[in-house]
Amino acid sequence: MPGSKAGDDVGMTSDIALLTEDLTKFYGQRRGIEGLNLEVRAGEVVGFLGPNGAGKTTTIRLLLDFLRPTRGHATVLGLDPRRDRTALHRQVGYLPGELVFPGRDKAEDLLRFFAAARGGVAWPQVTEFAERLDLDLSRSVRTMSKGNKQKVGLVQAFMHRPAVLVLDEPTSGLDPLMQQEFLAMVRDASGAGQTVFMSSHVLAEVQQAADRVAIVRDGELAAVERVESLGKRAVRAVEIHFDDPVDPAEFSVLPGVSDVVVSGPVLKCTVDGRIDPLIKAAARHQVVDMLSTEPDLEETFLSFYYHGEGAGDASRAGA
Amino acid sequence: MLPALVRKTWRDDRLALIGWAGGVAAFTAIYTSFYSQFQGAAELKQDALPQGMLDFLGIADMLSPAGYLQATIFSLVGPLLVLMCAITLTARTIARPEEDGGMELMLANPVSRAAFAWQRVAAAGSALTGIAAIPGILLMIIVPWIGMDIPLSNVAAASAGLVALVWSFAGIAFLVGAATGRRAVVLAITGGLALAAYMANAIGGMLDGWHWVRWLSPFHYFIGTDPLHTGWHPVELLALVLLGAATTTAGVIVFDRRDIGV
Numbered sequence: 001m002p003g004s005k006a007g008d009d010v011g012m013t014s015d016i017a018l019l020t021e022d023l024t025k026f027y028g029q030r031r032g033i034e035g036l037n038l039e040v041r042a043g044e045v046v047g048f049l050g051p052n053g054a055g056k057t058t059t060i061r062l063l064l065d066f067l068r069p070t071r072g073h074a075t076v077l078g079l080d081p082r083r084d085r086t087a088l089h090r091q092v093g094y095l096p097g098e099l100v101f102p103g104r105d106k107a108e109d110l111l112r113f114f115a116a117a118r119g120g121v122a123w124p125q126v127t128e129f130a131e132r133l134d135l136d137l138s139r140s141v142r143t144m145s146k147g148n149k150q151k152v153g154l155v156q157a158f159m160h161r162p163a164v165l166v167l168d169e170p171t172s173g174l175d176p177l178m179q180q181e182f183l184a185m186v187r188d189a190s191g192a193g194q195t196v197f198m199s200s201h202v203l204a205e206v207q208q209a210a211d212r213v214a215i216v217r218d219g220e221l222a223a224v225e226r227v228e229s230l231g232k233r234a235v236r237a238v239e240i241h242f243d244d245p246v247d248p249a250e251f252s253v254l255p256g257v258s259d260v261v262v263s264g265p266v267l268k269c270t271v272d273g274r275i276d277p278l279i280k281a282a283a284r285h286q287v288v289d290m291l292s293t294e295p296d297l298e299e300t301f302l303s304f305y306y307h308g309e310g311a312g313d314a315s316r317a318g319a
Numbered sequence: 320m321l322p323a324l325v326r327k328t329w330r331d332d333r334l335a336l337i338g339w340a341g342g343v344a345a346f347t348a349i350y351t352s353f354y355s356q357f358q359g360a361a362e363l364k365q366d367a368l369p370q371g372m373l374d375f376l377g378i379a380d381m382l383s384p385a386g387y388l389q390a391t392i393f394s395l396v397g398p399l400l401v402l403m404c405a406i407t408l409t410a411r412t413i414a415r416p417e418e419d420g421g422m423e424l425m426l427a428n429p430v431s432r433a434a435f436a437w438q439r440v441a442a443a444g445s446a447l448t449g450i451a452a453i454p455g456i457l458l459m460i461i462v463p464w465i466g467m468d469i470p471l472s473n474v475a476a477a478s479a480g481l482v483a484l485v486w487s488f489a490g491i492a493f494l495v496g497a498a499t500g501r502r503a504v505v506l507a508i509t510g511g512l513a514l515a516a517y518m519a520n521a522i523g524g525m526l527d528g529w530h531w532v533r534w535l536s537p538f539h540y541f542i543g544t545d546p547l548h549t550g551w552h553p554v555e556l557l558a559l560v561l562l563g564a565a566t567t568t569a570g571v572i573v574f575d576r577r578d579i580g581v
Binding site: 066085100101103105113117 | 430431
């Protein structure tokens with residue numbers, strides 16, 4: 001995939017789809033995002049990760065000229081979000097994080113409006129995405145469930161095959177099947193040379209689709225990593241219910257296993273990396289139930305970057 | 320063809336537009352049609368109210384056709400109705416969709432901020448003009464029909480003034496909405512200004528030494544010239560149109576410069 005070599009020296013600027021330099025936004029005293037330096041190359045899929053309130057939406061809304069930076073600047077496709085707004089928006093597909101549709105139209109009428117406002121998007125292109133997402137266009141958007149609204153939002157973002165897709169929490173509200181379809185749409189877009197910049201607070205979904213992730217916390221960029229290097233750090237919370245009480249010592253010595261808490265027959269622990277040693281050890285007992293939860297960014301992932309600091313603390317700058 | 324956004328704005332507002340149009344039409348038709356039956360009662364009513372109250376309500380006399388139209392359509396309830404319509408509909412151009420979030424996707428389209436604002440205001444403004452013109456249009460039919468003795472040109476002048484008054488307050492409402500993006504602020508400030516303007520015109524006509532405050536009030540330029548008796552006053556109408564144009568333009572400029580949806 002072009003541009004997946006993170007950290008390499010960048011040659012031509014035309015290769016860069018999205019660039020921010022010292023991008024900063026304060027809402028009065030409150031920090032939205034500060035000193036963001038980010039580079040996304042054409043055709044790349046970049047996940048923009050962070051807890052709620054870390055500055056993801058602020059950054060995205062700066063890129064789309066909803067907000068004006070306090071300091072620094074951003075360019076998308078080499079264009080200035082404010083000065084070249086019209087030309088830029090022609091080539092950008094945007095999914096807002098807070099999805100609200102104007103009016104009470106049926107999905108079809110709403111999408112026809114977006115298509116017309118974009119100078120006429122061929123209708124089959126619209127229905128193609130609607131069908132992929134199994135979206136019923138005859139229903140009114142006001143009465144739709146959150147998941148179906150999200151599908152309408154995704155269709156309007158993808159339908160004109162924009163050079164850059166800026167998606168704020170794109171999978172929110174989608175059921176697992178549709179999340180997979182969405183990730184396939186992202187891969188197809190990337191394969192066709194489209195750039196995707198998507199925010200999320202769930203590591204797993206970004207891991208599946210992105211080449212790189214940029215991590216923000218408390219309004220500042222914490223790290224930019226290639227996805228491959230993140231996978232090894234996958235931490236999960238595991239809970240195992242046994243028939244009989246077990247000895248914590250038996251599990252706390254296992255590689256990658258920590259935070260072992262045993263109360264009677266229930267074992268709770270955190271597993272960093274391979275889960276195999278824990279499974280092998282557990283198999284020596286009668287296992288009633290086992291629960292393994294996805295790494296939760298806010299609780300576990302960020303702890304790699306901020307040892308001893310609790311994520312989601314008092315400072316909630318800019319949703 | 321009209322911009323997609325203009326058509327969309329009309330479509331989204333169609334229920335409100337139909338409701339207001341129906342209400343204003345019914346109000347005009349009912350009040351005017353009662354003219355002949357009202358004559359006897361009017362004398363009583365006029366005698367019952369003290370002169371000061373009549374002056375404050377903008378009622379010169381209720382016996383002549385001009386006085387009757389002034390008292391019913393053009394002095395208090397008529398302007399109140401169309402101004403409420405103008406302010407609430409104008410609050411829908413920017414403030415309401417910004418507050419509820421619906422503006423985000425409309426602004427994601429390839430359109431400049433200024434073009435977005437102009438198209439929204441054009442859609443709302445044209446609809447408002449149609450609604451504000453309804454009393455005039457109906458009077459053009461009803462006045463000859465029931466044989467009211469008043470020159471149609473004078474009725475047209477007063478009706479044009481009503482449209483111009485609506486434009487001036489729609490402009491103010493648009494400016495407030497474009498600057499703040501808050502629907503409640505639009506309703507409060509513009510509604511408060513409309514009330515203050517009405518009072519300024521009314522009180523300015525009654526109190527010695529306060530005559531000058533009338534010149535600050537859009538109502539003075541609309542009805543203070545007594546168009547039902549004296550006909551057209553283009554300069555005063557132009558002043559209202561200019562106020563609307565200036566505030567609208569200022570609104571577009573402010574909207575182009577600020578953060579949206581914060």
